Amino acid sequence: MSMKIAVTYDKEQNxxxxxxxxxxxxxxxxxxxxxxxxxxxxxxxxxxxxxIILDLGVDAIIVKNKFLCPGSYMMSYGRLKxxxxxxxxxxxxxxxxxxxxxxxxxxxxxxxxxxxxxP
Numbered sequence: 031m032s033m034k035i036a037v038t039y040d041k042e043q044n045x046x047x048x049x050x051x052x053x054x055x056x057x058x059x060x061x062x063x064x065x066x067x068x069x070x071x072x073x074x075x076x077x078x079x080x081x082i083i084l085d086l087g088v089d090a091i092i093v094k095n096k097f098l099c100p101g102s103y104m105m106s107y108g109r110l111k112x113x114x115x116x117x118x119x120x121x122x123x124x125x126x127x128x129x130x131x132x133x134x135x136x137x138x139x140x141x142x143x144x145x146x147x148x149p
Contacts, residue, residue, distance in 0.1 A: 033089040036090070036092065040053065045115075047094075057123075075101075084109060100143060114133050
């Protein structure tokens with residue numbers, strides 16, 4: 031089944047947490063394209079960015095540690111699947127998409143989205 035996968039990055043196409051992403055990309059496997067949307071919630075909040083991503087009707091989102099927060103995770107839980115990755119750029123993700131997709135999950139371990147509390 032071909033999916034639409036959200037990926038958040040900056041103008042240099044480095045993967046970024048939701049609130050630091052200037053661009054929201056949607057990898058459309060069927061059309062073999064990446065649709066790019068300017069993120070109006072850039073520098074606002076992770077929740078605001080997640081709201082936009084959910085409105086785009088994607089199936090999954092590519093995440094790294096701390097890309098989400100508890101709020102954005104709860105908003106998307108059950109509505110999106112999550113694809114944790116070690117890659118750092120959009121191009122790396124695209125070049126290795128089949129391998130990346132093997133990590134797809136319904137939920138994430140809490141340490142991936144928990145807020146980091148400084149002692």
